Amino acid sequence: MKYWIFVFVLLMVGFGCSRPEGTVVRIVFPAAGGEKYRVVTLTGFDGSERVMDSGEIVNGMDSIELTFPGQRNQLYFFRLLHRGITIPFITDTDFLRVVCQYGSGKYQVSHSGANEQLRRFQDSLDARGAQVDKFIADYADTVSNPGLFLYAGSHMDFGERFEDLKKFVMKSSGRFPADSGVQRVARAALEYVAIYEEELKIGDTLSVLSLPDSSGIARKDLGSSKRYTFIDFWSSLEPGAHAFSDKKKQLRAAISADRLDMVSVAVDAEKERWKQIVVYENYDWPQLIDEKMWQGPTVRAYKFDSIPFNFLVDPDRKIIAKAIPGDSLVAVVSRLVK
Numbered sequence: 001m002k003y004w005i006f007v008f009v010l011l012m013v014g015f016g017c018s019r020p021e022g023t024v025v026r027i028v029f030p031a032a033g034g035e036k037y038r039v040v041t042l043t044g045f046d047g048s049e050r051v052m053d054s055g056e057i058v059n060g061m062d063s064i065e066l067t068f069p070g071q072r073n074q075l076y077f078f079r080l081l082h083r084g085i086t087i088p089f090i091t092d093t094d095f096l097r098v099v100c101q102y103g104s105g106k107y108q109v110s111h112s113g114a115n116e117q118l119r120r121f122q123d124s125l126d127a128r129g130a131q132v133d134k135f136i137a138d139y140a141d142t143v144s145n146p147g148l149f150l151y152a153g154s155h156m157d158f159g160e161r162f163e164d165l166k167k168f169v170m171k172s173s174g175r176f177p178a179d180s181g182v183q184r185v186a187r188a189a190l191e192y193v194a195i196y197e198e199e200l201k202i203g204d205t206l207s208v209l210s211l212p213d214s215s216g217i218a219r220k221d222l223g224s225s226k227r228y229t230f231i232d233f234w235s236s237l238e239p240g241a242h243a244f245s246d247k248k249k250q251l252r253a254a255i256s257a258d259r260l261d262m263v264s265v266a267v268d269a270e271k272e273r274w275k276q277i278v279v280y281e282n283y284d285w286p287q288l289i290d291e292k293m294w295q296g297p298t299v300r301a302y303k304f305d306s307i308p309f310n311f312l313v314d315p316d317r318k319i320i321a322k323a324i325p326g327d328s329l330v331a332v333v334s335r336l337v338k
């Protein structure tokens with residue numbers, strides 16, 4: 001999470017404030033033959049990305065020409081996957097030329113005022129030290145180019161200061177009152193903050209969600225059974241969730257499947273790693289995944305803010321227990337399941 005909360009907000013701002021004109025970007029990487037590349041844009045506060053283009057540089061003297069139709073002043077990142085080089089650029093003109101040295105990773109973007117400002121901002125960040133947070137906040141608050149606004153904001157860290165995040169979003173919304181992207185972001189940010197300010201309580205009804213299993217088949221196992229159902233949420237990235245694994249197996253052994261359904265949901269972007277863990281653990285109950293993680297439907301619907309987490313629901317999908325500790329899992333569920 002962390003500063004990617006703000007990245008999500010800023011991205012949507014960038015979508016809404018531009019002229020409907022395209023940009024051609026020519027990228028030159030001398031001596032990068034055989035290197036695979038990817039062009040991405042940010043899509044979420046957890047660092048998730050959407051791939052806009054990908055391919056391979058066949059010859060080190062070749063150039064890559066990409067066309068970005070639609071709105072100007074959008075922020076993108078060009079990545080060389082093996083070398084680990086990342087180049088941010090803003091589509092503020094008809095044509096951009098990007099030249100990068102494969103060995104050093106140093107690059108230059110020509111024919112662009114916004115990208116020159118971006119480069120100066122990068123240099124300023126390196127020199128700011130302890131005062132960097134205030135510098136970024138002031139810069140993001142005054143800059144008028146949405147791409148620059150996005151890039152600056154991607155370096156901000158609101159952490160758990162949700163009130164500050166809300167204030168900033170509303171202020172940004174006020175700066176662009178006619179912009180649909182900004183208004184959408186304001187709503188999305190408030191929905192996200194609500195996860196931390198609100199929670200489902202004992203007696204609330206758990207909604208039914210459809211999520212894919214390891215075969216990619218969508219299943220509606222979340223609270224849809226006419227039996228008691230134990231639903232837990234975990235991630236391959238969270239060590240505490242692994243420690244909970246044996247407790248879940250003990251629960252499955254203690255209460256028969258005709259009395260209790262079990263469903264596990266991985267809030268996890270590492271799909272292949274998740275599959276490997278599921279196979280290794282040999283679970284015999286449904287295993288689902290929400291790859292969008294903290295911006296996905298699971299967290300938004302069930303409003304939990306930590307992993308591992310769990311609910312126990314009755315046959316009417318009413319919550320009768322939640323956040324049951326591993327050490328008392330079998331005892332609590334055995335007592336409540338009739």
